[in-house]
Amino acid sequence: MKKDIEKVGTECAVCGPESDEVVAVVREHEYSNTTEDLFTLVRCRRCGAIRLNPRPAVSEISTLYPSDYFAYDLNPAAGGNKWSPKAISLRRESRRLSSLVRRHSVRAPQSVYDIGCGDGTTLSLMAELFGPNVRTFGCEVNADASARARNAGHDIQNSLFEECELDRNTYDLLLSSHVIEHVASPREFLSKAASMMGPESVFILDTPNVANPVRRLFGRHWGGWHTPRHWNLFDPRSISELADKTGLQVVAIQQMTINMFWVWGMHSLVATKYPRTAEKFFNPRKTITGGTWSLLSLVLFQVLDRVLLVITRRGGQMRVVLKQSSGN
Ligand SMILES: [Zn+2]
Numbered sequence: 001m002k003k004d005i006e007k008v009g010t011e012c013a014v015c016g017p018e019s020d021e022v023v024a025v026v027r028e029h030e031y032s033n034t035t036e037d038l039f040t041l042v043r044c045r046r047c048g049a050i051r052l053n054p055r056p057a058v059s060e061i062s063t064l065y066p067s068d069y070f071a072y073d074l075n076p077a078a079g080g081n082k083w084s085p086k087a088i089s090l091r092r093e094s095r096r097l098s099s100l101v102r103r104h105s106v107r108a109p110q111s112v113y114d115i116g117c118g119d120g121t122t123l124s125l126m127a128e129l130f131g132p133n134v135r136t137f138g139c140e141v142n143a144d145a146s147a148r149a150r151n152a153g154h155d156i157q158n159s160l161f162e163e164c165e166l167d168r169n170t171y172d173l174l175l176s177s178h179v180i181e182h183v184a185s186p187r188e189f190l191s192k193a194a195s196m197m198g199p200e201s202v203f204i205l206d207t208p209n210v211a212n213p214v215r216r217l218f219g220r221h222w223g224g225w226h227t228p229r230h231w232n233l234f235d236p237r238s239i240s241e242l243a244d245k246t247g248l249q250v251v252a253i254q255q256m257t258i259n260m261f262w263v264w265g266m267h268s269l270v271a272t273k274y275p276r277t278a279e280k281f282f283n284p285r286k287t288i289t290g291g292t293w294s295l296l297s298l299v300l301f302q303v304l305d306r307v308l309l310v311i312t313r314r315g316g317q318m319r320v321v322l323k324q325s326s327g328n
Contacts, residue, residue: 001028001036002063007054012044013186013232014242019045020053024220026227029268030284033066039228049238050210055231058184064229070285071118072142085295094125097204101129101173104202104251104321109172113196114138115161115189116179120149126173127153137171139164162188170198177206178317181230190246194324203248203322206256211235212314214261214305221272223264223284224316239320248322255315262301263287263294 012018020042027038035056042053056064065072081087101109110133112126117138127136136154139161140146146158157164161179174193183189193203208224210233215222224233234242240250264284271278286294309315 001032001034003036005035005037005060005063006057007037008057010051010053010055010231012047012049013051014047014049014238014245015044018047021045023050024225026220026225028228029271029278030226030264031066031068033068034064035060035228037228041225041227044238047238047241048211048235049242050233052228052231055184056228068285070287072145090121090125093122094129097122097125097175098129100204100252100254100319100321101202104323105172106200107172109134109202111135111137111168111171112173112175113171115174115176115193116140117146117149117154117156117175118142119145120152120154120156122175122177123149123154124152126175161192166196169196170201171196172198172201174201174203175205176203178208180205180207181226181233184231186232186234186242187246190242190248190322193322194247197248197324199324201324205239205320205322206317207239207320208233208258208261209235209255209315209318212255212316213308213312214265214316218265218269221265221268223261223266223268224258226264236318236320239318243320243322244325247325249325250320251323252321254319254321255309255313256317256319257302257305257309258316259298259301259305260287261316262305263297 023041023043025038025040027036028034039052041050043050108130112123112134114123117123117140120138123136123138127134138149138154139157139159140149141160143158146156149156174196180186180189197203215224236253243250263282267278267282267284270282
């Protein structure tokens with residue numbers, strides 16, 4: 001574990017310099033090979049966005065994302081078994097994305113760009129959905145994942161989105177799942193995305209939602225903090241205000257469940273007193289790829305999360321649909 005990693009002071013991603021209040025002081029609990037430093041989460045009093053202040057410097061990215069980082073754990077899709085949990089969840093995701101795109105697009109997309117595309121799974125879903133003529137592009141910082149996405153037939157750059165060079169003006173559909181909360185400047189991130197959109201383009205962005213009951217339940221142990229890797233966290237209001245400042249407008253927000261945050265939250269909570277038990281039952285690095293117990297716990301947390309979402313109409317993540325502002 002590194003000590004005293006390089007950090008930089010931050011302002012609210014939406015408002016700039018504004019007065020803040022401390023939400024929690026947290027530390028890494030998921031990985032034992034990153035940093036033992038403490039981090040302070042602060043909430044902007046004006047817009048409600050929550051961020052790390054100070055946050056790790058970009059130069060520490062390789063410290064924060066070790067080689068066993070869970071999102072890099074690319075188990076091949078369960079080949080052939082259409083009833084495997086992965087296959088079932090992919091079909092569900094495909095249906096959801098398809099209905100959202102059809103609702104907000106005037107025509108079927110001919111070009112799709114996935115920001116932080118991983119191994120290209122979502123791009124492959126889009127190719128299946130929208131037919132052989134759709135062109136699929138993406139950028140991905142992890143080299144193994146981007147190689148896999150390329151092998152699957154997608155046009156991929158292996159780099160941070162901020163550094164990606166774009167070879168065409170606009171894309172019909174932009175996707176980004178759980179990336180904006182990891183980047184140094186969410187405003188630059190959205191501005192760059194906006195520059196890739198035409199008047200009919202649709203951008204579907206998934207990110208945690210801090211305005212949800214599970215966050216209140218877990219407090220400083222909420223799984224969505226994912227400290228020190230989540231630098232900026234939003235709610236529907238703050239993400240809409242940020243979009244406004246980048247030439248985009250939010251046209252819809254879907255509240256969604258996220259059972260993984262329960263596993264990470266339980267790990268944080270239990271590990272304060274019983275670290276070995278936490279590792280055994282709520283291993284945050286094997287949330288998706290663990291055995292029977294992790295599957296069962298995910299199902300249980302999914303049910304709980306769904307019940308809370310139905311009652312409160314708020315989920316631990318939100319799917320934000322963005323278009324160009326009508327003034328553009
Ligand atoms: Zn603010």
